Amino acid sequence: MKLRTLRRHLRDAFRSFLRNGWMSFASVATVAITLFLVGVFILAALNIDHLARQTESQVEISIYLKMDTSQDEIRKIEADLNNLPHVHSVRFVPREEGLAWLKETYADEADLFVGLDEDNPLPDAFFIKTDEPARTAELAQTIQSWPQVETVRYAQEEVAKLLEITTVIRQIMLVVVIGLALTATFLISNTIKLTIVSRREEVEVMRLVGASKWYIRMPYFIEGALIGLLGAGIPLLLLVYLYQQYVENTEILSMSVLSMQSVTVPLIVALFGIGLLIGIWGSLSSIRKFLRT
Amino acid sequence: MLIEMQHVFKTYKNGVVALSDITLSIDKGEFVYLIGPSGAGKSTWIKLLYREELPSKGKMLVNGFDFSRFKSRHTHRLRRTIGVVFQDYRLIERLTVEENIAFAMEVVEAPARDIRRRVNELLYLVGLKAHAKRFPRELSGGEQQRVAIARALANKPELLIADEPTGNLDYENSLQIIKLLEEINLQGTTVVMATHDRDIVNRFRRRVLELSEGRLLRDEAKGVYDRQ
Known part of the structure; x- marks a missing residue:
């Protein structure tokens, strides 16, 4: 396509965008609302994902030994643990220490622990951390199979729950966004229809003198894309601003939140991508219906 | 051969048979009148030429394009x-003449x-150089038709099709249009003109194709409007 042609198409597209006034506005607004929600969902999903990962990485594997484990065996287990791949740190808590910790933690209910000093029900325990959260489950399984190991625990449930929330959010987002996107597409296709109808004479002449199909369609594509991109830009700015505020406020609480930089790129890609898609899809459906070429 | 039709039929979706068994050929450089009453199939025949409508049956060749092997x-x-x-x-x-x-x-x-x-050239040809900056609504019917002819010629087509070009014009203006078409024809462009205008056809004798109820009734060199 020649530069002059492109300029002409762009000019035509902008003109119709302005001429269609309220319809253009309604289309842009619907796209903007859709994409604002998409953005909120993306931010939430990214952060929960991040939180899950972090929790996972902080996860300790607790290894409780059988009551009859001897000191020699304990030393051997400690050595074996240190030799395992992806083990970052190994901490041994003897049963007496475990009881002392319990007493301290639940000092208010001291009577619960009466007599336990003589007959300590707690096992000796190891607490290990991995350098790769994804290996946690695998490691836990290996250790579980050792002869002197009674039980192995790690914060499986918490991680699973977080990941579950992310999945639910994704599903809700999918339904809401698809619904809104369809509305936006419908509105855009109606806006483009207005343009096509108002230019019927011109299109007729173009067809007659042999303008190519793509030449005739291009301004409507551009108009659709313009609506989509504008509808993406507005919520993008808004979300960036709001997220900035959020990050600043949560910093005080030292909560684990993704930084501005790490969310900006996925946000831009998703919003402009979906916006463009909705815009072009909307114009395409209108062109198919109202523009015989 | 610029236009070649062999046993061409056109039946519309609603079952109306607009053209049936048309066989004819038009050479490069010819000037041809297409006559016949309303509903005889003139418009359909013209639309077939630039593929606004597609033939239902038969072979067609226009400006070297073989319709049987044509990709839409x-x-x-x-059309160029x-x-x-x-x-x-x-x-x-909303656009000026030029x-x-x-x-x-x-x-x-x-x-x-x-x-x-090219626009300059055409403005001189149709005699509207002085009106280049005017808008269509500021022109008379004859002038507007001359602009339309200039536009049709802009991309130097081999074939000019005129569907009732003088239908809305008085005799004087019609004469001007015909003279213009003749001049264009003299410069080498093939002209096909559908018309109801008896006076014009009889005065400027050319090949006459007469359609009636979708059939080619008459194909006569230097014909007149009514059959003798």
Whole structure:
């Protein structure tokens, strides 16, 4: 396509965008609302994902030994643990220490622990951390199979729950966004229809003198894309601003939140991508219906 | 041969038979009148030429394009070799005379310099140089039709089709249009003109194709409007 042609198409597209006034506005607004929600969902999903990962990485594997484990065996287990791949740190808590910790933690209910000093029900325990959260489950399984190991625990449930929330959010987002996107597409296709109808004479002449199909369609594509991109830009700015505020406020609480930089790129890609898609899809459906070429 | 039709039929979806068994050929450089009462199939025949309608049956060749091996995405290529003029001019109201003519070249992406030169040339040919900056509504019917003819010629088509070009004009203006078409024909462009205008056909004797109820009733060199 020649530069002059492109300029002409762009000019035509902008003109119709302005001429269609309220319809253009309604289309842009619907796209903007859709994409604002998409953005909120993306931010939430990214952060929960991040939180899950972090929790996972902080996860300790607790290894409780059988009551009859001897000191020699304990030393051997400690050595074996240190030799395992992806083990970052190994901490041994003897049963007496475990009881002392319990007493301290639940000092208010001291009577619960009466007599336990003589007959300590707690096992000796190891607490290990991995350098790769994804290996946690695998490691836990290996250790579980050792002869002197009674039980192995790690914060499986918490991680699973977080990941579950992310999945639910994704599903809700999918339904809401698809619904809104369809509305936006419908509105855009109606806006483009207005343009096509108002230019019927011109299109007729173009067809007659042999303008190519793509030449005739291009301004409507551009108009659709313009609506989509504008509808993406507005919520993008808004979300960036709001997220900035959020990050600043949560910093005080030292909560684990993704930084501005790490969310900006996925946000831009998703919003402009979906916006463009909705815009072009909307114009395409209108062109198919109202523009015989 | 510029136009060749062999046993061409056109039946519309609603079952109306618009053309049946048309066989004819038109040479390069000819001037042909297409006559016949309303509903005889003139408009359909014309629409077949620039593929606004497709033949239901039969072989067709226009400007070297064989319709039996034609890909519809190439329709615009065929149309660049054909100029079409209508009874109702179909000018773009928001564009001036020269812009209307240039429009036809711009949308096929002709170079800007060619467009300027060609528009000038055409304004002289149709005698509207003085009205270049006017809008269609400021012109008389005859003048508007001349703009439409200039636009149809902008991309130098081999074939000019005129569907009742004088239908809305008085005799004086009609004469002007015919003289213009004759001049264009003299310069080598083939002209096919559908008309109801008995006086014109009888005065400027040319080959006459007469359609009646979708059939080719008569094909006569230097014919007159009514059969003798």
